[in-house]
Amino acid sequence: NFMLTQPHSVSESPGETITISCTRSSGNIASNFVQWYQQRPGSSPTTVIYEDHQRPSGVPDRFSGSIDSSSNSASLTISGLKTEDEAQYYCQSYDSGNWVFGGGTKLTVL
Amino acid sequence: EVQLLEFGGGFVQPGGSLRLSCAASGFSFSSCAMTWVRQAPGKGLEWVSSISGDGGTTYYADSVKGRFTISRDSSKNMLYLQMNSLRADDTAIYYCAKAPSGSHRSVDYWGQGTLVTASS
Numbered sequence: 001n002f003m004l005t006q007p008h009s010v011s012e013s014p015g016e017t018i019t020i021s022c023t024r025s026s027g028n029i030a031s032n033f034v035q036w037y038q039q040r041p042g043s044s045p046t047t048v049i050y051e052d053h054q055r056p057s058g059v060p061d062r063f064s065g066s067i068d069s070s071s072n073s074a075s076l077t078i079s080g081l082k083t084e085d086e087a088q089y090y091c092q093s094y095d096s097g098n099w100v101f102g103g104g105t106k107l108t109v110l
Numbered sequence: 111e112v113q114l115l116e117f118g119g120g121f122v123q124p125g126g127s128l129r130l131s132c133a134a135s136g137f138s139f140s141s142c143a144m145t146w147v148r149q150a151p152g153k154g155l156e157w158v159s160s161i162s163g164d165g166g167t168t169y170y171a172d173s174v175k176g177r178f179t180i181s182r183d184s185s186k187n188m189l190y191l192q193m194n195s196l197r198a199d200d201t202a203i204y205y206c207a208k209a210p211s212g213s214h215r216s217v218d219y220w221g222q223g224t225l226v227t228a229s230s
Contacts, residue, residue, distance in 0.1 A: 035216045037155065044203075045147075045155065047218045050210055056218045090155050094215040097169055099145075099157030 002026045004091050004102035011108040016081050020105045022091030023073040030067055032094040034074040039104075040087040048089075049076060083109050112136040112219045116206045119224030126196050126228070132189040132206030132221060140164065140184040143214035146191050148202035149223075158204070159191065160214035169214060174200075196228040 003025040012018040022034065036049040047056050049065035052074070062079045074093075078085055086109045091102040118130040130146070146158040159180040160169040168180050179192040189206055203225050207217035 033216055037220075039155075044205055044220050044223050046220060047216075050216045050218050054210070056210075092155075092157075092216070098171065099147075099160075099215075101155045101157065104154045 001098060002093075002095060002100060004093060004100055006089075006091060006102040006105045008103070009106040009108065011110055012081055014081050014083060014109055017077065017079040018081060018107065020076045020078075020089055020091075020107070021071075021073050022075070022102050023071065024093065027095060028069065029072045029074060029093075030069050034065065034067065035092045036063075036065055036074075036076045037090045037092065038085075038087045039090065040084075045090070078107075081109050085109055112208065114206045114208065114219060114221030116204065116221045116224040119204065119226045121227045121229070122196055123230055124197055124228050127192070127194045128196065128226060130191040130193065130204055130206075130224060130226070132191075134187045134189060134206075134208065137208065137219075139182075139187040141212060143209035143212055144180075144182060144189045145207045145209065145214060145217050146180065146189075147205045147207060147217075147220075148200075148226075149205070150199070150202040153202075156202070160209075161189070162214060163212045167214075193226070196226075198228050200226060200228050202226060 033051040037045040039045040053065040115133045145160040177195045203223040205223045206221040210218040
């Protein structure tokens, strides 16, 4: 099985744009959809991006997802950062019957 | 509005059993695959098991294969996770989540979770 590697933490100021990466260790990142989940402290996860770039109802278009085959990675971009975006973000993909999660990235908005 | 409500968690001794339930509403339950994901205290997310919309196909993480059984009752809009031979490292919050379609490879809505503690 492969691994998904995320930066441990990132930080940015309100109103700015940030991109969180998720790099697949082996196999093609484009071979299975990538999802992104947000988890605020003390809360259950919510889905902000599924199937690479789709947003569930209610997720603002400040959140966008993309895939880059050249770096074998997926990215979550959040524009117009708000303090409420401060959370842990997990990427997830799939292969050979198994889900794989990244280790999570803590986003601090300061 | 999609709602997923888990219950059935609790305290159990290692080697014991628990059955988790998830009540679903607000969407076409039988059309969507369903998944259980868990989170140990202070740790990241871990996929546990998924089931197809018709219940005919199930998937398990290696860590629970042979001990846990996922099932669903579409007449009641209920998802279940039967957990046997529980171990201390099964201690976690267990989340129920629905897929955006019949594919079990992702989820778009999550429940609030139910805590399972396996300890002597």
